[in-house]
Amino acid sequence: MxxxxxxxxxxxxxxxxxxxxxxxxEWSYTRDVFDRVGDRVGREFTDREADIIWSGLTGSRDRQLEEWGIDPQTFWDAFHEEEDPLVRAEQxxxxxxxxxxxxxxxxxxxxxxxxxxxxxxxxxxxxxxxxxxxxxxxxxxxxxxxxxxxxxxxxxxxxxxxxxxxxxxxxxxxxxxxxxxxxxxxxxxxxxxxxxxxxxxxxxxxxxxxxxxxx
Missing domain, CATH: 3.40.50.1000 (HAD superfamily/HAD-like)
Structure with a gap:
């Protein structure tokens, strides 16, 4: 309802x-993280793709990554390596x-x-x-x-x-x-x-x- x-x-x-x-x-933080993750995994992420994964817009993030031909474990390892806890908190x-x-x-x-x-x-x-x-x-x-x-x-x-x-x-x-x-x-x-x-x-x-x- x-x-x-x-x-x-x-x-x-x-x-x-x-x-x-x-x-x-803040979007600027998200965009920066996906730029650096993209460098690690050898694939650029559009603004839309970054938004989909960050916000979980399509449900399962792992399933979405697989649909794009990206190994979820490889992605998340890179993602967590690139996230700075203090910077994220500040943003x-x-x-x-x-x-x-x-x-x-x-x-x-x-x-x-x-x-x-x-x-x-x-x-x-x-x-x-x-x-x-x-x-x-x-x-x-x-x-x-x-x-x-x-x-x-x-x-x-x-x-x-x-x-x-x-x-x-x-x-x-x-x-x-x-x-x-x-x-x-x-x-x-x-x-x-x-x-x-x-x-x-x-x-x-x-x-x-x-x-x-x-x-």
Missing amino acids: DGEMDDDDSYDFWLLDLDGTLVDV TYLHEDAEFVTDLDVPVGLVTHCQQFLCEPVLDHLDIHDWFDARLCCTEQTGWKPDPEPVQSVIDDLGVGDNGHQGVLAGDGANDIGAAWNAGLDAIHVERVGHDRRGRCVLGDYRVQSFDDLF
């Missing part, structure tokens, strides 16, 4: 994605509507594909560590959204996995929505980039352009 929550749509806990949901990175900004998290009076968890060596400096730089009662940076070991396992792990860490607790997961991508539904949660899709740029419409229990639209 579109639009705001009803008064009776109260949740016992919230889970949130990070990149593209609560925060974003990351918080969406104004994300401040709603500070008003939540229930447990809040973070489930992100952003790697820990990058995530922690971002949380420090933006001073939002204390927004989250539990957090998980997905890895091959934890699984990746839309796999429900990383979501369930954070639910367990929050101590809200039993007794009929009702939760919601908010994110900007189809993988976030899939992870929510696969874990038995409601899902909020925050469309930061627009349907035209994404090239598709992502469904969700709630579909908004800003968290302000929910309340």
Whole structure:
């Protein structure tokens, strides 16, 4: 559904994605990283291609890379070598509507594909560590959204996995929505980039352009 929550749509806990949901990175940083990764893998990336991979516009980034004839492991090894955690943190900004998290009076968890060596400096730089009662940076070991396992792990860490607790997961991508539904949660899709740029419409229990639209 579109639009705001009803008064009776109260949740016992919230889970949130990070990149593209609560925060974003200046385009100049993204463009520079893809230029340097392109040098490493021997392939130039257009602005559109960089946007697709950075924002996960087509769902699975690995599948998209494979469609372009790029080995995902080779790409990600180069990508993480070229990312500077401190520079990325400095180039990351918080969406104004994300401040709603500070008003939540229930447990809040973070489930992100952003790697820990990058995530922690971002949380420090933006001073939002204390927004989250539990957090998980997905890895091959934890699984990746839309796999429900990383979501369930954070639910367990929050101590809200039993007794009929009702939760919601908010994110900007189809993988976030899939992870929510696969874990038995409601899902909020925050469309930061627009349907035209994404090239598709992502469904969700709630579909908004800003968290302000929910309340």
